Amino acid sequence: MTQKLIPDIVIGRLPVYLRALTRMLSQGRQVTSSQELGERLGISAAQIRKDLSQFGEFGKQGTGYDIEFLTKKIQEILKVNRVWDVAVIGAGDVGHALANYGGFHQRGFRVTQIYDNDPEKIGTDFNNIRVMDIQEMKKSIKKAGIKVAMLTVPAEVAQDTVNDLVEAGIEAILNYAPVNLNVPQNVRVQYIDPAVHLQNMTYYLD
Amino acid sequence: MTQKLIPDIVIGRLPVYLRALTRMLSQGRQVTSSQELGERLGISAAQIRKDLSQFGEFGKQGTGYDIEFLTKKIQEILKVNRVWDVAVIGAGDVGHALANYGGFHQRGFRVTQIYDNDPEKIGTDFNNIRVMDIQEMKKSIKKAGIKVAMLTVPAEVAQDTVNDLVEAGIEAILNYAPVNLNVPQNVRVQYIDPAVHLQNMTYYLD
DNA sequence: TAGATTGTTAATCGATTAACAATC
DNA sequence: TAGATTGTTAATCGATTAACAATC
Incomplete structure (x- = not known):
């Protein structure tokens, strides 16, 4: 019936990921990894990958995540791709x-x-x-x-x-x-x- | 060595308990129970009792908690019994x-x-x-x-x-x-x- | 190919809840 | 005494982490 598939606590971390990604983007960065993001945020890389995997496959093995793409995806998930x-x-x-x-x-x-x-x-x-x-x-x-x-x-x-x-x-x-x-x-x-x-x-x- | 006995998440709830208790006190209330507090805060009564039990025994069976006493205790725990x-x-x-x-x-x-x-x-x-x-x-x-x-x-x-x-x-x-x-x-x-x-x-x- | 990093599974760890004896 | 509610234990539930096959 109601979804409730995704834990609240995961939703709560997405805005923080989004904020960090937006910042990287504004600094001209193009690609990042769960490890780098995790270090910046004080969160384990495994947790970041697990969280994102709830919503789809946004990364590339060996390479990591395209920052602009991941930013857009998280904005869509959080419904802030509108005003x-x-x-x-x-x-x-x-x-x-x-x-x-x-x-x-x-x-x-x-x-x-x-x-x-x-x-x-x-x-x-x-x-x-x-x-x-x-x-x-x-x-x-x-x-x-x-x-x-x-x-x-x-x-x-x-x-x-x-x-x-x-x-x-x-x-x-x-x-x-x-x-x-x-x-x-x-x-x-x-x-x-x-x-x-x-x-x-x-x-x-x- | 370092204590780290009490989970962070418990500490995080104490200020919310304190705020509710202070409010009850200002409304002239004298006694409350884990059940009442839980209903007001949207937290289970068991969790409130468990959280408080980390720091001592502040209640009375059959009666509940003296609001003023519990307020003082939480203020001490959080070290806000000073400025x-x-x-x-x-x-x-x-x-x-x-x-x-x-x-x-x-x-x-x-x-x-x-x-x-x-x-x-x-x-x-x-x-x-x-x-x-x-x-x-x-x-x-x-x-x-x-x-x-x-x-x-x-x-x-x-x-x-x-x-x-x-x-x-x-x-x-x-x-x-x-x-x-x-x-x-x-x-x-x-x-x-x-x-x-x-x-x-x-x-x-x- | 070799190196890197993902997505995912299983194991671990921690937090919440249910239940109840103790007792006011 | 009867009723109520604590403090605590054990059971459940959920979240985090470790590990690794897949693959870019």
């Missing part, structure tokens, strides 16, 4: 940084909507995008058919906002609010919380 | 958002230094912290004994900057630059790249 419109919810510092971020458009994303509830912010422009009233969010996201959102609202209102996003048809949420979110099974959430990431490392410090 | 000074490298939008972020100080961190190479920015204040010349970085971080840095410089200079940070004594790096970093074994890196996180989810969209 996804993204809504930013919350026009604070983080929302502002995301609206201005230059790294999205080469990587399959474009911020097209920004929402806030602050009258002072509504109507102002962030990187040429008009900040809209969060009251409009549900209707407007639905109308635009947007599937991807980045959530930068305060923790207290995050879950309510997510409920609206889900009703609006959002299926992928990058959550900057420092709370766990409950969503239906068909909706994906990724978490970014700098304090959580830092706390991951302090354990190892003295 | 870590953090240096922000790069005073762009992301550096700015991090300098202003209010979520750090209750969670064990305080931004005390910001660096940039842009003469226009050097000497200005971000949230009452004077932006310093990146030329001073190595000397000044070493002098202050700072162990934790957040890196928000462009990809092209990230590795060089990291090399300096390592020489300065930094042992934990939260990397916002969209590249993999090579560091010695004693240095930890966590990666935040919104495009990578988004690409993790697009695979599952149509």
Whole structure:
């Protein structure tokens, strides 16, 4: 029925492979190997080959991988060989940084909507995008058919906002609010919380 | 010799437990169970008990866990029952958002230094912290004994900057630059790249 | 041909879950 | 006491690695 053939953890490594390959390409490189890639990323060569083999045969024995070809293939697999419109919810510092971020458009994303509830912010422009009233969010996201959102609202209102996003048809949420979110099974959430990431490392410090 | 008793993946979940517990505490809750916590976080109750049991016995049969007590214990384990000074490298939008972020100080961190190479920015204040010349970085971080840095410089200079940070004594790096970093074994890196996180989810969209 | 590297299989390793005695 | 929930063991499940035939 549903596929679920490919482990989540494999999908999670593909963007990292893609990033490294794109970088090599921009440095004029044409061919690489699982060994080289693995060394750069701190991953075993066997794992890289195994991961890629889930999706097809992209390399040549004796030679390795054509970087441009493999890049294209991974982009197809991840469905970033197109551009996804993204809504930013919350026009604070983080929302502002995301609206201005230059790294999205080469990587399959474009911020097209920004929402806030602050009258002072509504109507102002962030990187040429008009900040809209969060009251409009549900209707407007639905109308635009947007599937991807980045959530930068305060923790207290995050879950309510997510409920609206889900009703609006959002299926992928990058959550900057420092709370766990409950969503239906068909909706994906990724978490970014700098304090959580830092706390991951302090354990190892003295 | 070296401990390495506790799996990395367990350490990685503790900050998430801590965040949920802190939230419950702020809501006036006093006691919870592995089952309740698991439901909130989408993790099995067994896993939560197993994770915690790595560090001691923090619960009571029949009752569950005292939230305040467990919070304190996890803070101790993660070494965030103190305040870590953090240096922000790069005073762009992301550096700015991090300098202003209010979520750090209750969670064990305080931004005390910001660096940039842009003469226009050097000497200005971000949230009452004077932006310093990146030329001073190595000397000044070493002098202050700072162990934790957040890196928000462009990809092209990230590795060089990291090399300096390592020489300065930094042992934990939260990397916002969209590249993999090579560091010695004693240095930890966590990666935040919104495009990578988004690409993790697009695979599952149509 | 000789050398290199893939894709894949089988073996190993590690993480998660189920189950339950202990006990609050 | 009865009910609930822990901490822990053993079983299951899944991911990583080693090894090598295939082949460029």
